[in-house]
Amino acid sequence: MLHAIPRHNVNLTSAELRLVVQGALGNFSENQGREQFEAAACRYFGSAHAMAIESGRAALYLALLGLGLPDSATIVLPRYCFFSLVKVVEGMGYTPRFAPINPNTFALDPRKIQKHLDGADAVVVIHPFGQLADMAGLQAVCATAGVPLVEDASQATGARWGTHRAGAIGDVGVFSLVSGKNLQTFGGGLLVTHRADVMRRINQRMATSSPTADGKIQSLFRSGIQRWFLTTPLGFQGLMHPITLGLQTLAPTKLDAMFYETRAAFDPNKEIRRLSDIQGDLGCLELSELDRRNEIRRSNALRLIRGLHGVHGLQLPQFDETAENSFNAVAVRVRDARSLEHRLRKHGFDTRTDYMEWFGDKKDFDDEVLYLPNHPAMGAADIDRLVQSLRRIMR
Numbered sequence: 001m002l003h004a005i006p007r008h009n010v011n012l013t014s015a016e017l018r019l020v021v022q023g024a025l026g027n028f029s030e031n032q033g034r035e036q037f038e039a040a041a042c043r044y045f046g047s048a049h050a051m052a053i054e055s056g057r058a059a060l061y062l063a064l065l066g067l068g069l070p071d072s073a074t075i076v077l078p079r080y081c082f083f084s085l086v087k088v089v090e091g092m093g094y095t096p097r098f099a100p101i102n103p104n105t106f107a108l109d110p111r112k113i114q115k116h117l118d119g120a121d122a123v124v125v126i127h128p129f130g131q132l133a134d135m136a137g138l139q140a141v142c143a144t145a146g147v148p149l150v151e152d153a154s155q156a157t158g159a160r161w162g163t164h165r166a167g168a169i170g171d172v173g174v175f176s177l178v179s180g181k182n183l184q185t186f187g188g189g190l191l192v193t194h195r196a197d198v199m200r201r202i203n204q205r206m207a208t209s210s211p212t213a214d215g216k217i218q219s220l221f222r223s224g225i226q227r228w229f230l231t232t233p234l235g236f237q238g239l240m241h242p243i244t245l246g247l248q249t250l251a252p253t254k255l256d257a258m259f260y261e262t263r264a265a266f267d268p269n270k271e272i273r274r275l276s277d278i279q280g281d282l283g284c285l286e287l288s289e290l291d292r293r294n295e296i297r298r299s300n301a302l303r304l305i306r307g308l309h310g311v312h313g314l315q316l317p318q319f320d321e322t323a324e325n326s327f328n329a330v331a332v333r334v335r336d337a338r339s340l341e342h343r344l345r346k347h348g349f350d351t352r353t354d355y356m357e358w359f360g361d362k363k364d365f366d367d368e369v370l371y372l373p374n375h376p377a378m379g380a381a382d383i384d385r386l387v388q389s390l391r392r393i394m395r
Contacts, residue, residue, distance in 0.1 A: 001383050003237070003385075004236055004348040004350070005075070005348060005378060005382055006043065006230075006240070006241075006350045006373065006375075007329070007349075007350040007352055007372075007375075008180040008181075008373070009377040010179055010184070010228040010231045013289060016286070016289075019278065019281055019282055020221050021221075021225065022278070023218060023278045023279075023282075024221040024225050028217070028277070029113065029278075030277070032245050032280075032285070033277030033280030033283075034274060034276065034277050034279070034280040036281075037275070037279075037280035037283035037284050037287075038050040038052050038280075040283070041190060041192060042192070043163045044165070044290075045167060045168040045173070045192045046163075046165060046168055047168045047192040047193060047194055048195075048199075049192065049193050049194070049195075050190065050191065050192045050198040051190070051202060051206070051274075052185075052188060052189070052191075052274065052275035052280060053189050053191070053273065054082070054189050054275055055176070055186060055187065055188065055189045056175060056177070056178070056188075056361060057087070057088050057176075057266055058272045059174035059176070059190060059191040060085065060174045061089045061092065061152050061266065061268060062191055062202045062205065062206070062272065063173075063191055063193075063198075064150065066193070066201045067150075067172070067198075067374060069121045069122060071093060071394065072095070073095070073098055074094065074096075074119055074121050075097065075120070075121065076113070076117065076120045076122070076124050076147075076321065077089065077099070077126075079098035079100065079101065079358060079359050079360040079363075080106060080364065081102045081126055081356060081357070082152075082355070083357055084264055084266075085124060086359060087263065087264070088263060091267060091268050092266070092335070097116055099112065100112040100113070100364055103132070103333075104315075104318040105128070105131060105133070105267055105317065105318050105319060106128035106131070106233060106356075106369075107127075107131070108123075108125050108134075110137030110138045113138070114145075117141065117309060121147065121148075122149075122150060122303060123138070123147055123148070123149050125138055125151055127156035127159060128155065128356070129155055129317070129328050129329045129371070130157060130182065130297070130326035130329070131320075131325045131327065132161050132319070132323045135161055135169045135170070136367060138170075139169070139170070141154075148170070148171040149170035149171055150170055150172045151169060152164065152175075153166040153167035153173050153174070154171075154175050154181055155326070155328035155329070156325070156328070157276065157326060158183065158291060159294070159324055161323045162323075163275065166326070167192055168192055171359070172193040173192045173193070174191050175190040175192075176189055176191065177189060177190060177279075180291065181288055181328065182297070182328055185280075185281075185282045186220045186221055186223070187212075187216075187217075187220040188275045190280050206272060206274070209271060209274055210273060210274070211273060211274045211276050211277065212273045212276045212279070214276070217278060217279065229235050236394075237300075240350075241350065244345065245346070245352065246260075246346055250326055250387070259352065259355075270278050294326045294327075296376040296393055297327045297375065297376065298324065298325060300374050300375075300378050300380075300383050301325070301330050303380060303383045303384075304374065304386060306387075307383070308332075308390060312394060313335060314390070315334070327374050328374070329373075329374055330371070330372040330374050331354075331372075332371070332372060333365060333368070336368065337354065337368035337369060338353055340393065341370060343393050344389060347387075347389040349372075349373060350352055351371070351372055351373060353370055353371075354368060354369035354370070354371070355395055374385065
């Protein structure tokens with residue numbers, strides 16, 4: 001029987017799984033789970049302040065709000081980024097300005113950003129796919145221009161540059177905590193900063209906010225259990241992989257629809273809810289496992305990239321090898337990502353075509369991007385089989 005591998009694995013310890021089942025059943029206990037998670041995040045990231053809220057989009061909104069920007073602020077974004085960043089910026093009435101990326105690292109290029117900082121009020125940098133952007137270069141150019149730097153470290157939770165954690169290097173760092181991220185609370189977001197003035201403005205905005213409603217948490221945890229099961233060997237090999245393989249052949253548009261995310265506008269006037277206590281409890285457990293899980297991701301990614309060196313038609317990512325990258329995925333550039341995705345699925349490997357998008361009037365590369373699987377449930381044998389399959393297909 002084909003040993004099928006999911007692109008992401010909802011990796012849960014027995015303690016985490018018990019907690020998620022408890023939440024799915026609606027058994028919520030009164031504690032300080034959120035506050036304990038925020039305190040644990042401060043210790044882990046070495047930041048003075050942390051706030052856990054309902055989503056990563058809300059975290060980015062609060063980060064920009066906390067900077068005290070003018071009403072007509074201009075925000076520099078990577079022109080290759082997630083649509084959600086653009087929606088938040090536009091929803092706040094700000095103007096996005098799109099800057100070039102390094103096509104080999106997928107991150108903002110500090111060598112090309114200087115001219116985009118004239119008149120800018122803030123820069124938002126992504127650490128794409130868990131590979132750290134050139135923070136030394138970006139910090140230097142932003143400091144010279146007097147422009148604050150916000151990090152979206154959603155895919156790089158736990159990554160480290162020297163002694164500094166991703167998200168705690170710039171003025172403010174934000175994280176999404178949805179399934180598939182290196183740290184997950186089945187919905188939610190996290191913000192960290194060392195700036196007291198930023199946190200003061202955020203606390204003013206959040207003064208009357210309430211926790212996420214129990215009913216919504218129960219629904220999120222039920223969905224989380226489904227995601228967990230569908231990425232277990234039994235659930236993926238016995239159910240999810242046969243379904244996606246069949247849809248790929250019989251109804252590809254339905255398969256695409258399964259992964260489509262609505263481009264919803266962001267409303268800055270709605271109530272921003274705080275993370276629930278039970279999600280905070282899960283966040284504490286996830287933080288305690290984060291470094292161990294990231295070490296597996298790094299080992300897998302480096303083995304995969306070494307194994308694919310020299311494969312014609314496959315542009316491998318470049319990254320700072322002195323940094324501890326978290327490798328949420330291994331993103332490769334190819335001519336026809338959809339064809340490679342379909343062929344790899346027949347070999348038993350779930351992948352995904354690009355969900356980052358180009359904004360502005362230019363692109364920094366013309367290839368397509370495919371995300372190869374990498375998660376803590378994969379071992380060396382899985383990586384080697386993926387290498388063999390890719391070499392055979394690309395030949």
